[in-house]
Amino acid sequence: MEIPGFFAAIIIGLVIGALGRLVVPGKQNIPIWLTLLIGVVAAILGTLVAGALGVDETDGIDWIELILQVAFAAIGVAIVAGAHGRRRVR
Numbered sequence: 001m002e003i004p005g006f007f008a009a010i011i012i013g014l015v016i017g018a019l020g021r022l023v024v025p026g027k028q029n030i031p032i033w034l035t036l037l038i039g040v041v042a043a044i045l046g047t048l049v050a051g052a053l054g055v056d057e058t059d060g061i062d063w064i065e066l067i068l069q070v071a072f073a074a075i076g077v078a079i080v081a082g083a084h085g086r087r088r089v090r
Contacts, residue, residue, distance in 0.1 A: 009047075012069075013040030020073020028081035035077060042072035 017039015021028060028035070046069030050056040055064040 009043055010040055013043035015039070016043045016046070016069045016073045017077075019070045020075075020077045023070060023074040024077045024081070028077055030077070030081050030084045034080060034084075038076040038080060039073050042076055043069050045069075045072045 014036045017036045020039060020042060021035045046065055047056060049068050049072075050062065050065035053064075056062065058064075
């Protein structure tokens with residue numbers, strides 16, 4: 001991955017994190033920076049899984065890859081929000 005591709009992946013990951021947070025129902029008591037970090041990780045995981053499935057390079061918008069990325073972000077946000085919420089309860 002070249003430098004412009006790396007920066008593009010980070011920017012896309014930030015958007016994916018926000019979308020993942022919107023998909024998860026209820027209020028998530030986690031900081032926005034953590035949501036964005038989850039999005040970057042989810043974007044990378046979604047791209048890797050899409051590549052393994054052979055659907056990472058298609059004509060037009062890569063809908064399957066995008067859905068995988070948002071799904072990973074939603075799962076990540078739900079897990080971290082659950083763990084973060086339990087840690088704060090005393």
